[in-house]
Amino acid sequence: GYIKLSNFMVTKSYPIFRQFQASAARDLLYLQAELVHLESQYQKVAKSDRDTDEGDERHLYAFEWWHLSQSENCGLGGEQWALALEIRRKLREYYASLQQYNQVSSLNRPKDSEVRTLREWIESPHLGGGCGFIGRDLGGFVQPSAYDARCEGDFVSPVESPGEDDFLSQFLSGPFLKLFHKFWYRHKVQSGPGNKSSLYYYSDEHIHATIGVIGTVASSLAPMISIIVLYVIHSVKIRLGLVCVFTFMFSLVLALATKARRIEIFAATAAFASVQVVFVGS
Template sequence: MSINSQAPASGGYPRLAQFMAQDLGVYRRFGELNVSNILQLQAELVYLEKELKILIRLDDQSGDPIRSQYSKSAETLHKSVQGNDSPQWRKTLEVREKLKEYNAALLQQASINRLKPARNYDIRLIQSWIVRPEGGDSFLRGLEGDPWDEENESDLITVCTRQDVDIFTGWIAQTLLPWLHRIVLYRWKTPVKGHEDVGLVKWNNSYFTAVSRIITVIISTIFPSMEVLVLYFIQKMVVRVGMVLLFSATFSLSLAIFTNARPVEIFAATAAFASVQVVFVGSTSGTA
């Protein structure tokens, strides 16, 4: 009997793994447990450090010509393992092993903290798949379903390598595109193999990135021209100044929504944009 290794997984964890392999790598950080582990290791090291210092002091004050040299000569301390074993050396080795464990835990925690929080869209997608009859059919029972509970959502991280996108592009990818797919795009998009029942489709990032870029370019072209046109037809200076404030606020908000600009970059661009408006207002006639 031959087995088709390419066939869809029958259910349970294999099928969930097949589903999450579609760029949906969302897992629990176990932040509290990781921090607790580091704190425990730290406490153990505190006691080991104290014990080692006591042994060093005892050897220094022993009056023994060899033991009193342990803190001054690493070679003498190393040789202490031959014949007459040294408590200080044994404790040093114990500290060394615990330090390796502690430092490894710190580095792992630092790496985990650099991972991004899971997107709400991905979390909802996984939660929905797990309970749907054509998906996971609620196979997770008892504690094994806890990672996806609402109370643990803040502890979920993603290992996906998606690029950071602006707010508008994220809205297209997570809201507009799924809505369009349910309405009309499903006619042309083939579901991922093995997940036809749940209708899982995978869109290339270039699709919604291109749409977002086109819209952004159009807005960036129209907005400055519209601002000049509006100010040109306003005669009252007070109203003009008010419109300058409104356009500046709209401009900064647009940068925050349509780009990944940092706050300092938004501030600088808005200041330059407002300066251009002030020059225009000052160079055209108006009434008080």
């Protein structure tokens, strides 16, 4: 049940939840509509009070706050002040909802593979799950469950994923890891007869540490290879062409393998190109 699922979320780093973005947006629209209606009512009442004779106390509401706030106690109805207070309360609710919507929308987005794994774990006893939910939320009998594939794009994770989310990290932790698992699975020794789950878990720390090593080695090899090639080749024309090729490849790798900003990529590429120019002129 829920206890088994919550333990899996915590121990295997799968705290994934529905955002209900459409419902939240609809609620904001309702609050906005209420405020528009209240504001329209207030404008009508305020105009009516303002258009009274100068001897009427209601004429002073637009110029003196105290008379407006005491209008109900003076036996003048106090409709304008009551509407102002209602708008104040509704504004607080509206602004709080807007802020919460912004905070939830800025939460991390889980990977599609993580959502798919969580959904399969809930439904599959052979993965260690098979929680046997029978409710509308996770049972999926009357309506789509909370983690149904049709809800893709509406999931958030309240914890920050380790490592970066660049193209290299996505490739190594996705397709490359699947190929590695297929090879490793053939030679992997089962932990014992008590292990009934066919779900294999790879530590995020180990994966991202490996990605960091690969990225560091690749970034070190790029200038070394270009320097060696330019040193061996003596033709100036060929050197200029290789400088253009190496510079383009260097900037492309930075764009795909890192989350660097454009200005940072530009600065690194300029420095890389200036190093190569030394060998062209020598």
